[in-house]
Amino acid sequence: MWDLTIITKWAESTYDAKDTRILQRRALILTMIFCALNPAELERMKSETSKFKDNFVQTQVQAKISGGETVKVIINKHPNLRFDTVAALQRWMVNTKTTFKDEYVWFDIEEGWIVNLQKIKEELVAVLRENGIPDTFTVYSIRYAVITHFARLQDADWKAIKAYARWAPGSREAQEYFSVLPVQDTKWILEVIGSPGPLAEKGDKSEKDSERKDIINEETES
Structure with a gap:
């Protein structure tokens, strides 16, 4: 999709920002990257169920799965404080307590x-857009970029990747719809994402186009 360091470099460069909007944007996008959350799950996060510990923060989200099951999400601290999600969330939530109180x-x-x-x-x-990522990429491409990374x-380890992104153990969505391999000397590869059928591992057959449309519809619903 695109190199995630584009965003982590932006997070590093804005680490000392005091602007409220930037504080929230940093916390939003780092949470989405390091938890592989989608926007609907981000929306459902609550401060009352987000608990900060020494080396991690634990929160809960209503997962975008059948039945809307509430799942526990743990975000570990990153050694690079400048794009550490825990620190970004902590700074933002301290701000919200004094500003919004909700x-x-x-x-x-x-x-x-x-x-x-x-x-x-x-x-x-x-x-x-601020970081030059073309407008053909949407907010959902962040999750695609994480899985591709x-x-x-x-x-x-596909088993670990699927667990990280909260897919069922037997699901093949990650391999066939969310990753783009191989990526060689190409910064933007939307033409591959937009191919007629989903990508599959070597030796595997692609699923039917109708199934691909179901995945796309799920990712783009409000």
Whole structure:
């Protein structure tokens, strides 16, 4: 998809920012990257169920799965404080306690009220555009980029990747729809993402186009 260091470098460069909007954008996009959350799950985060420990933060989200099961999400501290999600969330939530005083984590800066799903998408996309990521990529491409990043690692563990992104153990969505391999000397590879059928591992057959449309519809629903 695109190199995640584009965003982590932005997070490093804005580490000392005092602007409320930047604080929220950093916390939003780092949480999405390091938890592989989707925007709907981000929207459902609550401050009252987000607990900070010494080396991690634990939160709960209503997962985007059948029945809307509430799942526990743990975010570990990163050794590089400049793009550590725990530190970014902590800074933002300290700000919200003194500014907004509500149970939810994210807020509409202009309105001073709980942010809706569309606004979360707008804030995330604003970071992509600010960093030169083409407008053909949407907010959902962040999750695709995360999975592709893990898939490119040597000896990628698909079982661990699927558990990380909260897919069922037997699911093949990660391999066939969320990763783009191989990636060689190409910064933008949307033409591969937009191919007629989903990508499959070597030796595997692609699923039917109708199944691919179901995945796309799931990822783009509000």
